[in-house]
Amino acid sequence: MSFIAPEIRDSAIARVNPVAKLIVALTVSLALLLSIDVVSAAVALALESVLLAWSGLSARQFWHRTLPVWVAAPLAGLTTVLYGEDSGAVIWQLGWISVTEGSLTLGLAIALRVLAIGLPGIVLFATTDPTDLADGLGQVFRLPARFVLGGLAGLRLVGLGIQDWRSLGLARRARGVADDGGIRRLFGQAFALLVISVRRGSKLATAMEAKGFGSSSPRTWARASRFGAAEIAVIAVGVAVAAVAIGVAVAAGSWNFVLA
Template sequence: MTVLAPPRGTQRIHSINPVAKLAASLLLSAILLVTIDWVSAAVALALESVLFVWAGLGPRAFFRRTFAIWIAAPLAGLTTLLYGVTSGQVYWQFWLMEISDGSISLAVATVLRILAIGLPAVVLFATIDPTDLADGLAQVWHLPSRFVLGALAGMRLIGLFLQDWRQLELARRARGLGDSGRVRRFAGQAFALLVLSIRRGSKLATAMEARGFGGSTVRTWARPSPFGAREWLLVVAGAVIGAVAIAVAVATGSFNLIIG
């Protein structure tokens, strides 16, 4: 499935267990969410840039995969700049919008933190194969096999949903229903896709039950999911990056605890 297929040139990180990538991303995000300041986010982003090079993604693949993050971060920063907490000197004010020292600092911290959390998550998940992830969740984290296989089947259907959407659009245009009324056309097409997906899901569930996927016996797995030194190294790297970022923020006095 091309939608979820890992990009080319990622052999170095592609071979690492997907569970380790998921754990490293969640651990780093949890640590960075403790504080909101530009120092910790900037330090984390600088350290992560080394891992981005090691991941093996080319510049074109990297920016294509992270394009949404580069758009969302400035937009969130702009909103924070205009409507953030007012403190210090006020530089501009109009109705509810106000730019001050506090809002500027908060906006910069927001942009950097979104980049520091979002970029490594996208890079790591871009190199994950859904089947490998299911193997890791079942064998390493010992999640219920029925849940894991059901989620895997659902992810595998995403590509089919995109094909169904295109076929529905072409069919409606052939019948003369797609020339006007974009909102009404979208609603009708979305409802048709919902009905089609429910029917396909029911058939898939019946087929999986018939093949014994819903049994209560302990499943065996065709491919092992090893979790060794490389996986632990990636998890430790995520924790170290977060810890160093927090330590630098505390040392510079910019640490701003947001939970308590």
């Protein structure tokens, strides 16, 4: 079972080793976290917008998957504008809430950073199959097999958890216990899902242990995780995006190193 939609699976970025995509996401995120300024985030977001056209996601898939980021970014910016550190001229004030030129700039920088970090991360991992990622972490990064396979098994259960939640809701409606008391119904259904998840996790752990997944012996892998020219090119593009964003911000004089 693949977690990637068929139309995305054949895209160029979906065929890249997930380890390379992970390195790109971490590189861009680290570069943007080193400073809080508008220029570097805006430049990175502009470059990413051009590159995301090659992700293979349709417009509907893109907006559907990234909707939480589009909601979180303005909220983070608004919170910073209203309650962030004041500096510069006061634009608006109501009691202990004030909006200044500095808080507006800081809020815009935070909102752009949330978008510049969140959007490529979601898109990159939307084109990544968990099994391919586990193969890459185990063979390329040489992470412990028990850790990698345990994480993969847990991730595979997420889809089952979503199906269980829907089944629980339908079953409760069929029994007539989901007609009123929305808050109580939510907590009751969540507790039932927790019980089901614990039971399934225990059975899965026992089955994996019985099949030798808990062994400390060297492990073989069913599929080879290859790391070649395409992966190096993707990493180079990610490093270039981070470098250009930092370089433009430094040249514009807006670079504000957070650790300074």
